[in-house]
Amino acid sequence: MLYADLNGTKKQEGAAVYQRTFKSQAKYQKDGVTYLALYDANQTLQGYMNQASIKVAAGAGGVWTNASGYASLTKPGQDVYGNLDTKQVIKKSDDVLDNTYFISGAYHHLDGQVYYSLYDSHNNWLGYMAGSGFETVNSAEGAWAAASGYAKVVDKNYAIYNSFKFDATGSTDHYYQQYFKKVGQYHHVNGAVYYSVFDLFGHWLGYVNSAAVQNVTIANPEGTWQADDRYVTVTDNRATLYSDFNWTKKQAATDVMLQTFKSTGKYHNLNGLTYLSLYDKDGNWRGYINQQSITAGVSDGGAWLPANAYTTFTAANVNAYADFNQQKVATSGAGLVNQTVNISGQYHAFGGVVYYSIYDVRGKWLGYVDASQVKTTSSAAGLWLPHDGYLTTTQSGQMIYTNLDSFAGGRTTTANYQRTFRIMGEYKHYNGATYYSLYDGNGNWMGYLNSALGSESKEAQGVWMNYNANVLITASNAALYSSFFNMTRDTSSLYGGVYQVSGKYSHVNGTTYYSLYDGNRWLGYLASWATVPYELRFLNVPYVSQFRPIMAPDGCAPAALSMALQAVGVNPSLSYLMNNLPMAGSVPGGQAGSIYGGGFQYVITPAALTVYAQNWDKNARNISGASTTQIIAEVVTGHPVLYYGFSPYQKSGDYNRNHCHVIAGFDPNRGFEIMDPGYNTQFDRAGSAGGNSRFDHGPVYWISLSSFESEYAHQYGSEAVKRAIAF
Incomplete structure (x- = not known):
């Protein structure tokens, strides 16, 4: 505490005068305490203070106090003192200007200023300097100082530092004989000067010792302007457009990628690259760009750029031009419409329009087309x-x-x-x-x-197709249409009849429709599934006898079954078929009586024989009761039919159908071709078996449809005699 008098009147808190130096001109005792009378440099009494709160100095400089940090001597004309009592000036700051020193202590002088004791990195004392005479910094590199211009690397053996922790990120070896641009300097306390340097592309590299470089004067580092008169297209999206050669970014190349500009001038920069001065179509200057980032064109269309696509012309008013001003038509839209062409290149013209260069399949160039007028695809199929x-x-x-x-x-x-x-x-x-x-x-x-x-x-039935045939109507409930699909009647009255087809339609619904006639009278359109061709058809049925090589007088069923099975591609042995034929007593409907003679009563039924046949042909079907029309349909569609009729040994007046035959073909004029197993060989003549001319027709013969119907459908008693199996 500083007192105004010795009676304890407070004048000022001690904190306000902490570390200030005063001159004591008298001391006083009171109540056992010694008080000093303190005077400032003007001999003005400032007050009284307990001697215990004061350190006595040897001179006007005051006592030494702890201080640290660094002093950068950036101010010229400042005094450096050798003695703080006499204020002896031993040098001026000009002698050591810009150097950085350690601060190793401070003195709060009677004159009110703080003086610092300064040392260099070798512990050589510089002297005392007032704190106002230098710039105090917290790090050893000292204060930033201006530096500009260029420096040439002349020594390969220096590191380039990222900070003054001396973490090297590069070496001057990489830049030997190249140039740096200086943007500042530091006079480190270690005595070295470090430049903050950029490369000639505007990238900051770090700090390098000035001993590694030689300062040079370059009048025009950006190069001198040279005239250029080219249209150029920006093709490098990593590039930058600069406002100046201090590498101030004006615009990223991604913003102008594939745009075409006019280059009016160029500069060969000190960094070894050439920079173009670009203008747009409206005359606006857009900046400087590295020539390596563009592709020059031969006209205002800009550069040719690769493309691999296709387009299909859909409008007759889209022309292909011979120039980039759309003044001369190369191929008219009328000549391009509905044509797919290859896009083999593109131009981003100076005027702002993108053009595709198009070729036909023969490699003929068709012209340039405005890209905004067409759509593209990667497929050669086109759009x-x-x-x-x-x-x-x-x-x-x-x-x-x-x-x-x-x-x-x-x-x-x-x-x-x-x-x-x-x-x-x-x-x-x-x-x-x-x-x-x-x-x-x-x-x-x-x-x-x-x-x-x-x-x-334009219609779902497709086109009329030429087709001429006679068909048998095999469905009684199919529709007849006067148009697709206007039904006039069904086929109930036509069933079993033969009619003429003159033309057909294959409808999109999957059905084929015949244009049906009765003579010259058109009946309508009928689905083909309701008919079969009424035409000659022979089936590949081999002849099998029930007498040779196996004598089975009552074995017509297995012999006929062998013929039918062979016709559809399976051939079990005849002996197996005969020996294993289902017999009455063990199988319902089996044959009554041995096939080898003795005790014969009746042949195996169609139902039992069908089940037996399915051991080899899963498609065997019992069609007993089928009409003659249905049997014709089976035969002309490739299915042999086994039916039950008269034997060549049939007696007059006997109408019992106990003999199996196979229908092997059809002829619209002759009826069915029949194979009868009741002969020794297929070459036997008619009448060589039983001798009854009504029934003994020979091993292979033709029978009219009416005669067949009479035999196949003849009724006796209450027995249904329409018995048949289809394969």
């Missing part, structure tokens, strides 16, 4: 185009593709010949063909088919 209609295939064995680039996969028209599909879009392929995208009647996509391989219709 999907709307198309609604129906296509009937007219060539067999052609491919329906699932991929129009590789032309791989898909199916052929072999199984889809003369079939109608829904068209739901098309592609005008680069190869010149048009491919329809086809769907079946259930909405399942089938693939792509060349339009030239079919005929198109």
Whole structure:
């Protein structure tokens, strides 16, 4: 506490005068305490203070107090003292200007200033300096000082530091004989000067010892302006447009990527690169750019740039031009419409329009087209185009593709010949063909088919196809249509009749419809499934005898079964068929009486024989009761029929149907071809068996449909005698 008098009147707290130096000119005793009278440098009494609160100094400089840090001598004309009592000046700061020193203590002088004791890195004392005479810093590199210009690396053996912790991030060896740009300097307390340097591309490198470089004067480091008259396209998205050659960023190249500018001048920079001065189409200066970041064009179209795409022209008013000003038409839109072309290159013109350079499949150049007027695709098929209609295939064995680039996969028209599909879009392929995208009647996509391989219709039934045939009506409840699908009547009155087909339609629903006539009278459209061809048909049925090589007088059933089974491709041994024939007593409907003679009563029933036949032919069916029309349908569609009729040994008046025959063919004029196992060989003549001309027709013979019907359907008693099996 500083007192105003010796009576204890407070004048000032001690904190306000802490570490200040005063001159004591008298001391006083009071109550056992010694008080000093304190005077400032002007001999003005400041007050009284307990001597115990004061350190006595040897002179006007006061006592030494702890102080640390660094002093950067950045101010010229400052005094350096050798003695703080006499204020002896031993040098000026000019002699050591910009150097950095250690602060190793402070003195609070009587004159009110703080003086610091300064040492260099070798512990050599510089002297005392007032704190106002230098810049105090907290780190050993000292204060930042201005530095500009360029320095050439002349020594390979110096590190480049990221900070003054001396963490090296590079070496001058990498930059030997190259130039740095200086942007500041530090006079370190260790005596070295460090430059803060950038490379000539504007990247800060770090701090380098000035001993590693040689300062040079370069009048025009950016180079001198040279005239340039080119259209250039920016093609490097890593580049930068600069406002100046201090590398002030004006714009990133990503903002102007693929744009074309006018280069009016260029500079060969000290860094070894050439920079172009760019202007846009409106005359605005856009900045400097590294020449390596552009591609020069030969005209105002800018640079040719690669492209690999396709486009399909869909409008007749989109032209391809011979220039980039759309003054001269190379190929008119009328000549391009519905054509797919290859885009082999592109130009981003100075005027702001992007142009595609297009070629046809023969490699002929067609011109430049405004990219905004077309859509592109990576597929040579071109663009999907709307198309609604129906296509009937007219060539067999052609491919329906699932991929129009590789032309791989898909199916052929072999199984889809003369079939109608829904068209739901098309592609005008680069190869010149048009491919329809086809769907079946259930909405399942089938693939792509060349339009030239079919005929198109607007209607779901497809196109009329030439087809002439006679057909037998085999369904009594099928619809007859006067149009698709306007039903006029059913086929109940036509069932079993033979009519003429003159043309057909393969409907998208999967059904083929015949245009049906009765002579010259058109009846309507009828589904083909309700008919069979009424035409000559021979089945490959071998002849088998029930007498040779195995004598089985009552074995007509297994012999006939052998013929039918062989006709469908299976051939169990005849002996097995005979020896294992189901017999009455063990199997319901089995044959009563041995096939080898003795005790014969009746032949095996169709139901039992069908079950037996299914051991080899799962498709064997008991069709007993079938009409003659249905039997014709079986035969002309490739199915031999075993039926029960008269034996060549039949006696007059005996109408019991106990003999099996096989129908092996059909002729519209002659009826059925019959094979009868009741002969020794297939070459026996008629009348060589029982001798009754009504029944002994020979091993292979033709029977009219009326005679067949009379035999097959003849009734006696209450027994149903229409008995037959289809294979």
